Amino acid sequence: MAQGPRAHIDATASPESEGRTLANLGGQNPAQKEEQRLATLREYRLLDTEPEQAFDRVTELVADLFDVPIALVSLLDDCRQWFKSAYGLDVRETPRNISFCQFVIADEQPMTVTDVLGDPRFRDNPLVTGDPFIRFYAGVPLRAYNGTVLGTLCIIDRKQRPTLDTRELERLEHFAAIIMAEADLRRIGAERDEARRTLERALDFSGIATWRYDARAGAIHLQGAAAEQWGADYESALATVEGFFDRIHPDDRGPVRVALEDSVANGTPYSTEYRITHPERGVRWIAVRGDWDVQSNDAMLTGVSIDITEQKSRQENANLLMRELHHRMRNLFATVSAIISLTRHSANDVDDYVERISNRLDALNRAQNVLLGANFMTGSMHALMREVEAAFPRIRWTGPDLLLPENALVAMALLFNELATNAVKHGALTSADGLVEVSWTQDGAETEPRLFHLTWAETGGAVSVTPPERTSFGTLLIERSVRNNLGGTIERRWEPTGLVVDIALPARWREA
Structure with a gap:
């Protein structure tokens, strides 16, 4: 039998080649090689597509050139042989196990069978014993871009024919190369389209x-x-x-x-x-x-x-926050400066001065802790009372949680600090049994004027409580916090059970 430009299988192939799977090349076992081949076949997206003139023209030309009734572009899937182009044959696919091209794919070489009836591999094949009654077959590999064989370009005759000479086999391989060039154009185009769609989706999502x-x-x-x-x-x-x-x-x-x-x-x-x-x-x-x-x-x-609307908004919010923080820091420094200056005039000695300054700075620190735990601009009344209770454990409190702006929170912190400090030195908290109860309410929206009411009630002190003989700086600080900073009123009553303080403020705060 004539040999092609590379070694190919003829009708006298040894029985050992029957049913042989893909050659074990490149260190891959047959299963791995077949998996790679099928993956490559899927990349081309040719299976089960409609007939196309670009392929049909080639098979028609090949059939005419070689004077055969059938020419096929055959692709081998995992369980079938599917024809992308079938000149002279009405079916689109056949089972893989009866295909001729499985042997071309297994050996990755051209194969010519001049008389199939004399070949034990094919003589009982349904395609030989029945329609289309194959007697002659010649097929060359369709090689993908990575060297994988996807199928064959084959010519079939219903009568016995001599083998193809070298020139004829070369021509058949040239046509196979043309088919794969066309297939590669479609593969590259499909990959380009998919890449474009992926990019467009990515742009949409981003x-x-x-x-x-x-x-x-x-x-x-x-x-x-x-x-x-x-x-x-x-x-x-x-x-x-x-x-x-x-x-x-x-x-x-x-x-x-x-x-x-x-x-x-x-x-x-x-x-x-x-x-x-x-x-x-x-x-x-x-x-x-x-x-x-x-x-x-x-x-x-x-x-x-x-x-970048959101970024601009965040930037503007950050700038606003920085301006607000700067404003708050100036207010805080002014408050600290006033406390230091006024405390100096009311202190009895250096130790008393240090103690009073430390207590009042602690009150400011409680207010700042509450603001830092929120948004710098407002603070929770409950959060403030928890800070006060941590410093003075025998203070109990109840009331709705309200959001206080920074200036109101600082004023309330100083107010509670002065009242608690006085209770420790002169009131209910001088005794282990003493207790302070703080309660507050806020009028409903229908009330006019709408007020916030707070009561500070001391009980159980070790000494009897009487009005002070002179107005201390602490008392002045309480008055300033309530009247000047909060715009409210304050009344103090020295009951037999202890000091009671009633405070009324405009109800400007919303619930947390």
Whole structure:
């Protein structure tokens, strides 16, 4: 039998080759090699596709050139032989175990069988004993980009024929190469389309829009998250550069126009941030970056745009917080300075001065702990009372949790500190059995004027409680906290059971 350009199997092949699976090349066992082959076959996305002229023309030409009634482009799946193109045959597939091309794939070489009836591998094959009554077969491998054999290009005759000579086998292999070149074009195209779809999905998920600006035509083309950024009507509204400027916030149009014109005039990168008026979402901030993509004589400004509204909002909030923190720190330092100055005049000696300053700074620290545990601007009444209770364990409290602004929280902290300190030195907390009960309520919205009521009631002190002979700085601090800082009133009663303090403030605080 004539040999092709490379070794090929003929009708006298040894019985050991029957049913042989893929050759064990490259260190892979047959199962691994077959798994790789099937994976490669799936990459081409050819199985079960409709007939295509590009393949049908080749099989028709091959059948005419070799003067055979049947020419096939056969792909071998895991359980079937499927025909991408079948000239002279009406079926689209046959079982794999009766296919001729399984032997070509197993040995990765061309195979010619001049008389199948004389070959024990094929003489009882249903394709030989029945339609299409194969008597002659010649097939060459269809090799993928990675060398894997996916199937065959084969010619079939219903009569015995002489073997193909070297020239004929080379021609058949050339046609097989043409088929695989066409298949590779489709594979690469499908991979490109899939990569494009993946990129578009990624852009959608990331909130990034891509754009191209044709400066000569004044046309803009957007993709990705364009609808989310610019509005559902972006294709028509932003088709031209003037439509683009119409959507920009009026206060930002001038600087954006200057930046774009400068980029066009000088061929420099384009980078800016501006506000747009989104038809569904209102004013939004957009950041854009672009550069020139030069192709032949055409230059396109190509780039991306990102919605940075949330970042701008966070930045503005951070700036606002820093300004608020600066304001609060100035207030805090002013309060500390006043406490230090006024305490100096009321202290009996250095030790007394240090103790009083330390107690009042502790009160300020309690207020700051509550503010730090929240948002710097408001603090919980319950959180403050827990701080007070930790410092003075025999204080009990009850009332609704309210959100106090920073100035009110500091004033309340100083108020409770002065009352508790006086109770320790002169009131109920001088005795181990002494107790302080703090309770508060807030009028409903229908009450006018709406007030916050707080009662401080001491019981069980070791000494009888009487009004002080002189007004101390602590008392002045309490008065200042209630009347000046909180805008309320305070009444003190020296009952037989102990001191009772009633405080009324405007009810300006909402519940936590």
